[in-house]
Amino acid sequence: MPELPEVEVICRGIRPHLLGRSIEKISHNGKMLRLPVPVDAMRLHLVGREIVEVKRRAKYLQIIADNGTILIIHLGMTGNLSFFGPDTPPARHDHVHLLLDNDLELRYNDTRRFGSLHILTGHEAEDIETTFFSTTGPEPFSTAFSPEYLVNLARGRVMPVKSFLMTNQIVAGVGNIYANESLFQAAISPQRPISTISRTSWQHLITCIRQILSQAIECGGSTISDFVNVSKESGYFQMNFQVYGRKGQPCKRCIAEINKSQIGGRASYYCPKCQK
DNA sequence: CAAGTTACCTGACGGC
DNA sequence: TGCCGTCAGGTAACTT
Incomplete structure (x- = not known):
């Protein structure tokens, strides 16, 4: 999988295409990743929302919406994200498509399905360091890593x-x-x-x-x-x-x-x- | 509790 | 050609 540098490169790559866009539609092929895909919660909390921030923590990507919802993406060993026009036929091992308001789709593809998607809202999203990342160590570039x-x-x-x-x-x-x-x-x-x-x-x-x-x-x-x-x-x-x-x-x-x-x-x- | 092992899943590759 | 074993960037649930 992508380790920190690969996730950081992907983060920097997708950020300019996502910031300011809103999510119009979410589709899923029905398969489980390492965890079930929270597709209902994704639709409930993300459809119609604008993306205001995209960042990385550890090997996780965070896509943050204007209502505070955080979509967390982990790429596992073989996960990848890229943009396609909505008419592009889905590729083998495409699992989730996010259709944006500029008619581009962000597609999550993962051959081995070791990746995972998570939705955080409310307290879990606001206090992400003590909820989702409670057992995650410091970033290697932080002063805490001493x-x-x-x-x-x-x-x-x-x-x-x-x-x-x-x-x-x-x-x-x-x-x-x-x-x-x-x-x-x-x-x-x-x-x-x-x-x-x-x-x-x-x-x-x-x-x-x-x-x-x-x-x-x-x-x-x-x-x-x-x-x-x-x-x-x-x-x-x-x-x-x-x-x-x-x-x-x-x-x-x-x-x-x-x-x-x-x-x-x-x-x-x-x-x-x-x-x- | 610390450290090692196994499982999850698909595909590529080498040996026979 | 095809079958089989091995291996692959991660993580967490197990076992020892």
Whole structure:
């Protein structure tokens, strides 16, 4: 799926097409995503409303209407959003279409159906950080994501640092690719138990995560198999992968070969020589 | 409680 | 060609 950079690219891509538009019609193919599609609530609270804000939090998109309703979209592994004319025939795995007042449709397509849609209204929408995002950690670019914060959470725990970074309660939006890439950049082994990482190393890792994520956003995200942005363009950050998917290939920093192992059930790539 | 495993779903790919 | 196993960017509900 899209990790934070891909979701951010999509967010920036759809925002100018959505702001100021109103939603005229909502259709659904009837299939469940990871959760049921709240199509009745969507129609009740969104049809006829104007879109006033579009933003990202963690890997979730938020489309906010003039009555305070928030439509939350998570893209799962294979979700995508793009705009089509209403006469364009629906594609395979199109699940939801939002028809706008400028005769364009925003279409949610998701092959594996691991994504989800949510509707928040009233208190749930107003206090979204303590309702919907109550267990979501800080954004990686926020000041709350600090070495002190990580040292405290890591105390006495043996979890591998890669699993820790991918835990959304710890920090939002870092998925498998960018966890691998950030740890290579920081020269920290993905298996390293978190309690053994010093304040200085956490600081360095935070800096590396922010650099990698920023570069990926600038590149329009990474295209692994099916990520394309709203304009149907692929991201090209994958050109910059240092370790992800490079098993057996030479490290770009030393002479060793990139290793692959499973950590927390996820493919983990690292240089056994550079990353300690 | 922390950490590891499994399930959800479809499609692409490699081996035979 | 086709069948089968494996793997894929996420998340949460399980189990240990």
